[in-house]
Amino acid sequence: MDAKKRRSRKILSLLFLGLIAFFPIAVLAEETPASSIEAAQAAIEQARKAGAEQKAGDDYAAAKSWLSQAEKAYDSAKSLISMISTPGMKRAREEEILYLATMARLKALTAETRAKRQTTEAELKDVRKDLADYSGAIALLKEKLAEAQKAREVQARAESERRQLEETQQKAAQIEAQKRKELEEVQRKAAEFEALKQKELQEARLKAAKLAADREQEAAEAKAKEAQLAAQRAKEEVEMKAREERLSTEKQKLAVMQAKLEALEREKAMIAAAGKIPKAAVKAENGKIIITVLAINLFTRADELGPAGKEILEGVGNFLKAYPNNKALVQGHTDSTGTQAANQAVSEKRAQRVREYLAAYQNVSLGRIMAEGVGPSKPVATNASEAGRALNRRVEIHVFTGE
Amino acid sequence: MLSRRWVIFGAVFLVATFAISFAGVARADSIGPAQEQEYTDAKNALAGALKAQAEQFAPTHVKQVNDLLQAADNARQARDAERFGRACRLARTYAELAKALAELKAEEEKLAAAGKALQQAKTEIEDLKKSQ
Numbered sequence: 100m101d102a103k104k105r106r107s108r109k110i111l112s113l114l115f116l117g118l119i120a121f122f123p124i125a126v127l128a129e130e131t132p133a134s135s136i137e138a139a140q141a142a143i144e145q146a147r148k149a150g151a152e153q154k155a156g157d158d159y160a161a162a163k164s165w166l167s168q169a170e171k172a173y174d175s176a177k178s179l180i181s182m183i184s185t186p187g188m189k190r191a192r193e194e195e196i197l198y199l200a201t202m203a204r205l206k207a208l209t210a211e212t213r214a215k216r217q218t219t220e221a222e223l224k225d226v227r228k229d230l231a232d233y234s235g236a237i238a239l240l241k242e243k244l245a246e247a248q249k250a251r252e253v254q255a256r257a258e259s260e261r262r263q264l265e266e267t268q269q270k271a272a273q274i275e276a277q278k279r280k281e282l283e284e285v286q287r288k289a290a291e292f293e294a295l296k297q298k299e300l301q302e303a304r305l306k307a308a309k310l311a312a313d314r315e316q317e318a319a320e321a322k323a324k325e326a327q328l329a330a331q332r333a334k335e336e337v338e339m340k341a342r343e344e345r346l347s348t349e350k351q352k353l354a355v356m357q358a359k360l361e362a363l364e365r366e367k368a369m370i371a372a373a374g375k376i377p378k379a380a381v382k383a384e385n386g387k388i389i390i391t392v393l394a395i396n397l398f399t400r401a402d403e404l405g406p407a408g409k410e411i412l413e414g415v416g417n418f419l420k421a422y423p424n425n426k427a428l429v430q431g432h433t434d435s436t437g438t439q440a441a442n443q444a445v446s447e448k449r450a451q452r453v454r455e456y457l458a459a460y461q462n463v464s465l466g467r468i469m470a471e472g473v474g475p476s477k478p479v480a481t482n483a484s485e486a487g488r489a490l491n492r493r494v495e496i497h498v499f500t501g502e
Numbered sequence: 503m504l505s506r507r508w509v510i511f512g513a514v515f516l517v518a519t520f521a522i523s524f525a526g527v528a529r530a531d532s533i534g535p536a537q538e539q540e541y542t543d544a545k546n547a548l549a550g551a552l553k554a555q556a557e558q559f560a561p562t563h564v565k566q567v568n569d570l571l572q573a574a575d576n577a578r579q580a581r582d583a584e585r586f587g588r589a590c591r592l593a594r595t596y597a598e599l600a601k602a603l604a605e606l607k608a609e610e611e612k613l614a615a616a617g618k619a620l621q622q623a624k625t626e627i628e629d630l631k632k633s634q
Binding site for chain 2: 198201202205206208209212213215216219220222223226227229230233234236237240241243244247
């Protein structure tokens with residue numbers, strides 16, 4: 100029993116190994132070498148038709164190579180030696196042919212598939228290009244449609260605006276007609292008004308002309324009157340001028356007379372004032388008051404001022420101070436006894452002493468008083484007598500009445 | 503006796519035939535680095551196909567690749583280098599085909615979508631032209 104089981108297991112193991120070993124053949128057993136070669140040839144032909152020769156050259160060449168090998172193997176299998184070979188060898192040969200043919204078929208199929216893929220890729224490229232073109236065209240069309248739509252809208256708007264414009268124009272025409280009518284009415288009224296105005300203007304012009312004529316006449320008359328008046332006025336002016344000149348002359352004369360009168364009054368007053376000076380004779384002469392003081396009353400024998408002389412000079416000083424604006428000349432005189440030169444010196448000395456005393460003791464400015472000696476040149480009495488000589492020996496103080 | 507001799511001869515002939523056949527079919531060569539590289543290439547090709555969404559667009563071929571890779575694994579266990587190599591190469595080729603098909607389908611879908619968009623664009627253009 101155990102021996103039977105062991106034998107059965109051995110047989111099963113052998114069968115299993117055989118099955119495993121012969122599996123590829125079992126897989127490919129459905130085909131015969133001839134049919135597989137035919138199938139490979141058909142596949143290669145199909146691949147060629149698909150353009151595999153150009154598009155999948157390597158695979159196509161490999162397929163042909165495999166087919167060539169398969170055909171070679173098939174031919175050698177039909178040889179006489181193969182005919183007498185064992186079934187195992189035959190199976191191995193068939194298996195090799197099937198393998199080679201299958202490889203050829205597969206390579207042909209691959210070549211065909213790759214060729215088709217290339218064709219498909221090219222077609223896809225074309226289709227995509229077409230699609231891109233169509234997409235561009237669609238975009239363009241859409242753009243055009245949008246533009247057309249816009250244009251339609253614009254046209255519709257334009258149409259609407261045109262209608263509105265027409266309505267507006269109609270209204271405007273109506274208004275225009277109304278205005279024209281009103282304008283004509285206004286113009287008519289204006290013309291009437293203008294005519295009336297012209298008429299009134301004409302009348303006004305006539306009135307104005309008349310008025311102007313009247314005015315001209317009045318003006319001429321006024322002008323004549325004015326000329327007459329002007330002449331009269333000129334005459335009056337000349338007369339007035341002459342009168343004024345006369346008046347001016349009279350005024351000047353009056354002023355001179357008044358000045359003279361004033362000077363006389365002044366002189367009179369000065370004479371009156373000078374008259375108060377003790378032991379002095381006063382007289383007016385040629386615009387000056389001459390105060391004469393005998394030398395005997397002024398000087399001592401030594402020709403010095405004595406007390407009587409100082410009293411007299413005090414009176415003279417008061418007089419000069421009363422008339423501070425009047426200048427004075429102190430003039431010394433001698434008689435003719437002695438030499439001219441000595442007399443001259445004496446007269447100058449006496450005049451100078453009086454001047455200096457007035458300045459020193461009576462506060463009379465030296466600038467107001469001048470002094471000169473004239474010696475015996477201007478006697479007032481005869482020098483033949485003592486009385487006459489006494490009169491000639493004198494000092495005269497000339498006070499100029501004019502300021 | 504003769505029949506016994508023919509039986510022995512027959513048995514020897516069968517054993518020899520089987521031995522020769524088996525030797526021809528299951529050559530137990532060792533799998534080297536070159537074959538392993540082919541296996542790796544097949545796996546990478548499958549990964550590439552899956553990345554290209556081959557499961558969605560070429561599920562039959564993906565299944566075929568997986569079956570072939572399983573067969574390669576079995577051949578590795580059986581230490582059959584030739585079958586291993588064939589299974590790997592077939593798996594890789596199927597994976598490449600699956601990837602190519604997936605890429606083609608994807609492109610076709612893109613093309614279909616683009617065509618649809620193009621058609622829509624054409625329709626839209628017509629509509630736009632009408633509305634003009």
